[in-house]
Amino acid sequence: MGIWRARLVDLWLDCVSLLHNPFGVKQLLVTGSSGLIGSEVVTFFCRENWEVYGLDNNMRKDFFGPQGDTLWNRDRLQKNFKTFRYLEVDVRDRNESWRSWQKSGPRQSFIQPRT
Numbered sequence: 001m002g003i004w005r006a007r008l009v010d011l012w013l014d015c016v017s018l019l020h021n022p023f024g025v026k027q028l029l030v031t032g033s034s035g036l037i038g039s040e041v042v043t044f045f046c047r048e049n050w051e052v053y054g055l056d057n058n059m060r061k062d063f064f065g066p067q068g069d070t071l072w073n074r075d076r077l078q079k080n081f082k083t084f085r086y087l088e089v090d091v092r093d094r095n096e097s098w099r100s101w102q103k104s105g106p107r108q109s110f111i112q113p114r115t
């Protein structure tokens, strides 16, 4: 019974995703995409052919100095994955984040599926 429920949920998620994207491309937003965890998430989903939007502003460099610079990781992701889109945004700035998403990120229906 559990496996059927899981498959139904899977199917439902596929349908919702298709509804929100007529081309059937699954989209994902990753904050801190140049960092350790974020870049692994980007890598995993890009390998699954998702379109991944990464938000980062290299704040790590501010915290830790030149050794904390994560631009090399951003460049690596951009080089390796055609479906990766980088947005230089401070996620604390809600307005800037919103403008960036509207301009080049996932559509509103994806970010706020119930609106």
Ligand SMILES: NC(=O)c1ccc[n+]([C@@H]2O[C@H](COP(=O)([O-])OP(=O)(O)OC[C@H]3O[C@@H](n4cnc5c(N)ncnc54)[C@H](O)[C@@H]3O)[C@@H](O)[C@H]2O)c1
Pocket: 031, 032, 033, 034, 035, 036, 037, 038, 055, 056, 057, 058, 059, 060, 061, 070, 089, 090, 091, 092
């Ligand atoms: N690394 C681990 O093993 C681990 C384990 C459990 C939890 N965590 C937690 O998960 C979170 C992420 O960990 P991590 O290892 O990927 O950290 P990280 O420092 O490698 O990555 C964080 C990324 O977020 C970016 N960033 C920071 N502030 C930002 C802002 N205001 N706007 C946009 N981007 C910003 C940084 O530039 C950096 O690239 C942290 O809160 C950490 O405490 C980490």
